[in-house]
Amino acid sequence: MVPRNRELERSEAARHALVVAAVDLFTEKGFADTATSEVVNRAGLTRAAFYHHFTDKETLFEAAAEAVEARVGDRVRAAAAGLDGDPAESLRVSAQAFLDACLEPEVRRLLLREAPSVLGWQWWNGADRPRGPWGLLVETLAAAIRGGVLPAQPAEPLAHLLHGALLRAGVVMTSGARGEGARDAMAAAVRRLVDSLLAGDRS
Structure with a gap:
């Protein structure tokens, strides 16, 4: 046996x-x-x-998408490793690492193009999968709030807004419809968005 x-x-x-x-x-x-x-x-x-x-191809696709999503989370964590003492820079680096990951073929195809239609928008939002980018974003924002670089507030509502912006940026960057300059333009827009959050009123 x-x-x-x-x-x-x-x-x-x-x-x-x-x-x-x-x-x-x-x-x-x-x-x-x-x-x-x-x-x-x-x-x-x-x-x-x-x-x-x-049970079927859909459940297999979900497992494949979750595996790719976990790799994205691992990549973002690796990029921000060692920045625990600088929550502002950790947030900037994490956002850029996510955008960089969106350019990988498996991320572009499975997560950005096909997951919304195959698995639905609720899955795509990712709020119930803490290992992936969503969970990491909540952690990063919570650290920034504790560190005083963001105003005192619940982390999750802000995470929903920023996560949505990052996903949309990834879709635009990889769609090909806006030309080769889309990547740099979206990355710059995300940097300005993050910097505006960090420069906001702390009260």
Whole structure:
């Protein structure tokens, strides 16, 4: 009999392989043009393994999108590492790191283009996923408020506003409709927005 912990490791490894394959294929082909059989084949697994972890293509896409979102959160955290003593700079750096992450193909395709239609706007808002950018933004704003660089206020309402601005900036930057200058223009606009928050009345 295979020990239970080894079975669990195998199961987790299989799920991870499916998610990795899904991220690759959804990035390459999009949600509509990717079949679950392609994901299974690329992962080197069976249909039974797929249905052990996922009920359909939508639940697989959600897992893939969450994996990409977690990478974005990790990237932002890494960029702001060591800035705990400077909450203002941490907020600036975190915002720029998020915009930089939006230029990655998997972020652009899965999170900015397809997640709103496949998973819905409530999912896209991200407020129930603390590991991703939303949770990190709440943490960063709360630290800025505690540090006195933002006025005393609840962090979450401000996080909703800034998160929405960052997501929209990412969409505009990656849509291609506004030309090559859109990236620099949106990054500059976000910097001005963050600086205006930091320069506001502290009372």
